[in-house]
Amino acid sequence: MSAKTTILTLPEEELVHxxxxxxxxxxxxxxxxxxxxALGRDTILVVPPSCLTVxxxxxxxxxxxxxxxxxxFASTAAAATGIIAALxxxxxxxxxxxxxxxDGGTSDIGIQALSGACERGDNFIFIxxxxxxxxxxxxxxxxxxxxxxxxxxxxxxxxxQQKKDMPAxxxxxxxxxxxxxxxxYPLDVYDKIKKAKTIEGPKYIxxxxxxxxxxxxxxxxxxxxxxxxxxxxxxxxxxxEHGVFRLTGASKKLLxxxxxxxxxxxxxxxxxxxxxxxxxxAIQRQVDEKWAGYEA
Amino acid sequence: xxxxxxxxxxxxxxxxVKQANTDIIAAYPITPQTHIVEHLAELVNNGELDAExxxxxxxxxxxxxxxxxxxxxxxxxxxxxxxxxxxxxxIVYIASFLRLPILMLLANRSLSGPLGIWNDHSDVxxxxxxxxxxxxxxxxxxxxxxxxIGYRVAEDRNCLLPFLVNLDGFILTHMIEPIEMMDQDxxxxxxxxxxxxxxxxxxxxxxxxxxxxxxxxTETKKAQDEALKGSLxxxxxxxxxxxxxxxxxxxxxxxYKTEDAKIILITQGSLGGTASIAIDSLREKGESAxxxxxxxxxxxxxxxxxxxxxxxxLVVVIDRAISYGGPGGPLAGEIRSALYAQERRPxxxxxxxxxxxxxxxxxxxxxxxxxxxxxxxxGYEIYGVRE
Numbered sequence: 174m175s176a177k178t179t180i181l182t183l184p185e186e187e188l189v190h191x192x193x194x195x196x197x198x199x200x201x202x203x204x205x206x207x208x209x210x211a212l213g214r215d216t217i218l219v220v221p222p223s224c225l226t227v228x229x230x231x232x233x234x235x236x237x238x239x240x241x242x243x244x245x246f247a248s249t250a251a252a253a254t255g256i257i258a259a260l261x262x263x264x265x266x267x268x269x270x271x272x273x274x275x276d277g278g279t280s281d282i283g284i285q286a287l288s289g290a291c292e293r294g295d296n297f298i299f300i301x302x303x304x305x306x307x308x309x310x311x312x313x314x315x316x317x318x319x320x321x322x323x324x325x326x327x328x329x330x331x332x333x334q335q336k337k338d339m340p341a342x343x344x345x346x347x348x349x350x351x352x353x354x355x356x357x358y359p360l361d362v363y364d365k366i367k368k369a370k371t372i373e374g375p376k377y378i379x380x381x382x383x384x385x386x387x388x389x390x391x392x393x394x395x396x397x398x399x400x401x402x403x404x405x406x407x408x409x410x411x412x413x414e415h416g417v418f419r420l421t422g423a424s425k426k427l428l429x430x431x432x433x434x435x436x437x438x439x440x441x442x443x444x445x446x447x448x449x450x451x452x453x454x455a456i457q458r459q460v461d462e463k464w465a466g467y468e469a
Numbered sequence: 470x471x472x473x474x475x476x477x478x479x480x481x482x483x484x485x486v487k488q489a490n491t492d493i494i495a496a497y498p499i500t501p502q503t504h505i506v507e508h509l510a511e512l513v514n515n516g517e518l519d520a521e522x523x524x525x526x527x528x529x530x531x532x533x534x535x536x537x538x539x540x541x542x543x544x545x546x547x548x549x550x551x552x553x554x555x556x557x558x559x560i561v562y563i564a565s566f567l568r569l570p571i572l573m574l575l576a577n578r579s580l581s582g583p584l585g586i587w588n589d590h591s592d593v594x595x596x597x598x599x600x601x602x603x604x605x606x607x608x609x610x611x612x613x614x615x616x617x618i619g620y621r622v623a624e625d626r627n628c629l630l631p632f633l634v635n636l637d638g639f640i641l642t643h644m645i646e647p648i649e650m651m652d653q654d655x656x657x658x659x660x661x662x663x664x665x666x667x668x669x670x671x672x673x674x675x676x677x678x679x680x681x682x683x684x685x686x687t688e689t690k691k692a693q694d695e696a697l698k699g700s701l702x703x704x705x706x707x708x709x710x711x712x713x714x715x716x717x718x719x720x721x722x723x724x725y726k727t728e729d730a731k732i733i734l735i736t737q738g739s740l741g742g743t744a745s746i747a748i749d750s751l752r753e754k755g756e757s758a759x760x761x762x763x764x765x766x767x768x769x770x771x772x773x774x775x776x777x778x779x780x781x782x783l784v785v786v787i788d789r790a791i792s793y794g795g796p797g798g799p800l801a802g803e804i805r806s807a808l809y810a811q812e813r814r815p816x817x818x819x820x821x822x823x824x825x826x827x828x829x830x831x832x833x834x835x836x837x838x839x840x841x842x843x844x845x846x847x848g849y850e851i852y853g854v855r856e
Binding site for chain 1: 492493495520521523524525526527529530531532533534535536537538539540541542543545559560563669670671673674675676677678679680681682685
């Protein structure tokens with residue numbers, strides 16, 4: 174892999190038009206802008222309904238300068254399969270096919286088609302932007318909503334269940350490349366997507382995506398909140414390349430160091446207001462155990 | 470040279486998909502469609518057919534794959550049945566809106582529940598309003614021929630619509646029939662390579678299926694409706710040219726002894742052959758009976774239909790699906806609407822028969838007609854129920 178991209182070496186060309194329809198402070202808008210720079214012009218996108226559909230705008234406005242097929246939640250990865258197959262038949266295999274879906278479209282309603290495409294070994298990049306609930310429809314719980322989070326379908330007490338570990342599920346498909354990233358570290362995301370483009374077969378990239386209205390924080394804190402998730406060890410940046418796991422970037426730097434307490438992250442967002450001290454302690458213990466595993 | 474061979478209809482259908490130079494095949498096996506998929510897998514794996522065979526994990530993905538591949542401009546095929554169609558139905562609607570000329574064979578089978586694997590038309594009626602061109606095949610030759618006709622019409626730039634061919638499960642799919650196979654040269658003359666109009670490509674970026682607000686939604690749907698209604702002359706053209714090449718002419722409404730008929734039976738699909746035997750028998754007994762077979766289901770050929778039944782006093786509509794608590798079967802609803810504004814209209818009697826694989830023999834049709842004579846025409850009857 175070449176040297177890490179910096180803000181000075183990042184391509185200047187923008188593939189997302191200014192004036193898109195995302196909310197102020199949207200983590201996705203950072204990721205999408207950097208992500209499309211990494212994917213480049215020779216890309217066909219597949220997008221299910223999600224916040225990204227809203228970001229792209231209402232017909233006849235399109236914030237994306239790339240060809241894009243809008244499909245339904247459950248069909249994203251399969252539609253990508255069809256595009257790949259047709260490009261092969263038409264002798265245009267140098268085009269990148271990227272599906273870009275939310276956490277619901279990936280880990281819940283979209284998981285079957287994604288699993289099928291990965292099992293078949295289809296050559297595409299699937300990017301999940303995980304804002305940890307169904308934000309587009311008004312903050313309802315998803316499979317990747319963390320435990321204890323208040324959403325409109327887990328009111329008062331918060332979500333009882335654990336967050337679904339989607340990258341681990343994808344790694345279990347023995348695909349060549351699984352990576353995580355965060356809107357707070359967009360250059361790291363850029364480099365990971367660039368790397369994914371060089372690898373054959375299915376690639377899965379899971380992006381932690383702070384959402385000011387859904388998580389309950391001020392729009393100016395998107396990057397700060399995203400960083401705290403990493404600095405507390407709750408969301409880890411890593412790659413699983415051909416089955417080999419390694420922490421990357423900001424998470425790698427945490428190895429052997431003292432991490433910030435998880436409570437520091439929770440107190441930045443109103444969605445965690447139902448967490449009791451006991452629950453926070455339990456989550457802290459889980460994180461500590463996970464990191465003890467990394468450091469062992 | 471065309472040759473006539475005895476062949477299972479599913480195998481003949483798969484051969485036609487091969488001869489049509491299909492690029493992409495995405496299908497999930499379901500009884501009674503399986504023989505079509507299996508044979509296509511064989512043709513791709515033994516090198517006879519240079520296509521991508523995509524063994525998807527569900528019918529939902531089968532139609533999603535076809536949507537993606539057709540959007541890139543590849544000739545795309547799927548086939549399914551019953552629950553498979555129900556599962557893929559949300560994408561079926563998207564394919565027609567995106568004007569993608571996908572070809573689908575539907576081995577008609579009852580919808581669960583109860584679980585049943587046998588033939589009726591409840592599956593196709595569940596997607597009646599999906600915006601595809603929809604035809605019914607009466608026999609194996611119809612099925613084979615409509616693979617070519619389907620692609621030809623679907624890909625016609627005046628249409629650009631997906632095309633659905635209904636073939637009755639088991640009764641057609643598993644039957645060995647004499648089928649006249651076209652030689653490749655004939656196929657190539659009739660069906661040129663697909664030249665897509667709009668495709669997904671980075672050189673000319675387009676958004677397909679964009680989010681559309683109330684300000685443009687109605688206009689969009691009106692355009693889609695006009696496209697389907699406007700496809701009728703090009704379907705007729707596709708049939709005409711196919712007939713000129715092969716001698717086999719197809720029509721939106723197939724008529725049998727209707728010219729002077731006072732009683733007309735109306736069927737769809739493979740029941741037509743059986744019903745014609747009943748018509749012959751009734752004619753021998755001096756009855757003025759005829760048969761109308763609805764080949765083209767969407768766009769519905771109103772004019773041709775009214776012409777076919779204009780002299781009749783009694784029209785007996787056989788439905789093979791139930792519209793629970795509704796005015797009658799889906800076909801009868803259509804027929805009644807088609808006739809309602811006519812000054813002179815026949816009495817329409819609706820009988821639901823042959824559901825879930827219940828056999829309908831020629832004598833059943835005679836019995837149905839005897840009962841229909843006494844009926845007021847109100848509502849509908851379900852025929853052959855054991856009390």
